[in-house]
Amino acid sequence: MWLDCAIIGGGPAGLNAALVLGRSRRHVLLFDHNRPRNAVTHESHGFITRDGIPPRRFRELAHQDIAKYPTVTIKPDKAIEVTPYYGGFRIKTSNGVWFQARTIILAAGLKEFLPSVPGIQRFYGRSLFSCPYCDGWELRDKPIAIISESANAFHSAKIVYNWSKDILVCTNGENCLSEAQQGQLERKGIRVNRHRIRELVGENGMLNRIRFENNAEVKRTGGFISPRWDQAVSFGEALGCAMTSQGGFVTDAFGRTSVRGVYAAGDSSIIAPTQLIIAAGEGSKAAIGANTDLTNEDFYN
Numbered sequence: 648m649w650l651d652c653a654i655i656g657g658g659p660a661g662l663n664a665a666l667v668l669g670r671s672r673r674h675v676l677l678f679d680h681n682r683p684r685n686a687v688t689h690e691s692h693g694f695i696t697r698d699g700i701p702p703r704r705f706r707e708l709a710h711q712d713i714a715k716y717p718t719v720t721i722k723p724d725k726a727i728e729v730t731p732y733y734g735g736f737r738i739k740t741s742n743g744v745w746f747q748a749r750t751i752i753l754a755a756g757l758k759e760f761l762p763s764v765p766g767i768q769r770f771y772g773r774s775l776f777s778c779p780y781c782d783g784w785e786l787r788d789k790p791i792a793i794i795s796e797s798a799n800a801f802h803s804a805k806i807v808y809n810w811s812k813d814i815l816v817c818t819n820g821e822n823c824l825s826e827a828q829q830g831q832l833e834r835k836g837i838r839v840n841r842h843r844i845r846e847l848v849g850e851n852g853m854l855n856r857i858r859f860e861n862n863a864e865v866k867r868t869g870g871f872i873s874p875r876w877d878q879a880v881s882f883g884e885a886l887g888c889a890m891t892s893q894g895g896f897v898t899d900a901f902g903r904t905s906v907r908g909v910y911a912a913g914d915s916s917i918i919a920p921t922q923l924i925i926a927a928g929e930g931s932k933a934a935i936g937a938n939t940d941l942t943n944e945d946f947y948n
């Protein structure tokens with residue numbers, strides 16, 4: 648049987664796309680192997696009516712909403728191949744089963760690479776975060792570290808300044824701030840440490856202090872880091888979708904990529920800003936795009 652749409656990825660983008668397509672009476676399979684980027688965190692913020700919700704609970708509620716629509720199935724499986732097939736697409740899962748779909752929504756999110764600081768994973772999602780709009784409120788007025796090895800260091804410090812004036816920028820040995828930027832930061836009382844970080848010290852993911860290679864130690868109870876992001880899956884590139892210079896998909900306002908029948912939504916589509924509510928909205932737009940195109944195809948044939 649041909650599906651109307653196969654959705655790759657069951658984060659807020661894919662889940663909201665499934666909801667809208669189910670309500671549009673479309674036959675949909677959503678593939679998800681449940682490894683979202685925010686799995687490390689205990690609470691998600693900034694989604695109206697869901698502020699502070701644990702990510703796992705958010706998914707449970709989404710699955711409950713989708714269960715009301717009989718033409719949508721969530722398959723807890725990994726998609727490993729997506730190829731063009733008789734005007735539509737073929738999807739192979741990790742257990743070797745093939746499915747056919749008229750359209751595809753790519754919503755697999757991003758994989759991220761944290762700054763090269765020993766043990767940083769232990770603190771990520773507990774006291775170190777990547778987005779001040781998501782977690783800045785919880786760190787307000789605290790002694791904050793910005794750990795960034797990239798050109799994002801200056802921007803990050805400037806934005807976080809609204810949540811706390813006690814900021815130390817740690818470049819971890821990289822030369823990522825210009826003289827002018829460093830001067831601007833110092834005029835605002837923001838300090839810069841250019842040494843490599845030897846160790847992050849704290850318990851249960853809660854940062855307490857940072858130890859540098861020159862043995863200096865600074866008390867910091869939380870902060871923000873600048874990860875590097877890549878597409879979680881390479882299906883889009885393999886299908887020939889045009890990509891932006893930032894590594895996201897080139898799409899129109901309804902998630903249509905440059906390849907007919909392929910739509911993109913969520914983090915993987917926009918790269919930044921990355922938020923649950925934005926990803927969910929993107930999923931809704933891609934679903935409307937796919938449903939419109941399927942309707943046009945059928946209505947005039």
Ligand SMILES: Cc1cc2nc3c(=O)[nH]c(=O)nc-3n(C[C@H](O)[C@H](O)[C@H](O)COP(=O)(O)OP(=O)(O)OC[C@H]3O[C@@H](n4cnc5c(N)ncnc54)[C@H](O)[C@@H]3O)c2cc1C
Pocket residue numbers: 655656657658659660661678679680681682683684685686687688690691692693694724725726727754755756757771772776777778781782879880912913914915921922923924926
């Ligand atoms: C530490 C941290 C804290 C955050 N806090 C907040 C917050 O407080 N508020 C907020 O709004 N945002 C927060 N975010 C950002 C938010 O998590 C993302 O913007 C959002 O989850 C993106 O949704 P998505 O659907 O695009 O991707 P994801 O949520 O990453 O979901 C992608 C899904 O696709 C699945 N997948 C990937 N490849 C395949 C495949 N081949 N086959 C099947 N399934 C696949 C993955 O397993 C995953 O379940 C946070 C992010 C991080 C890292």
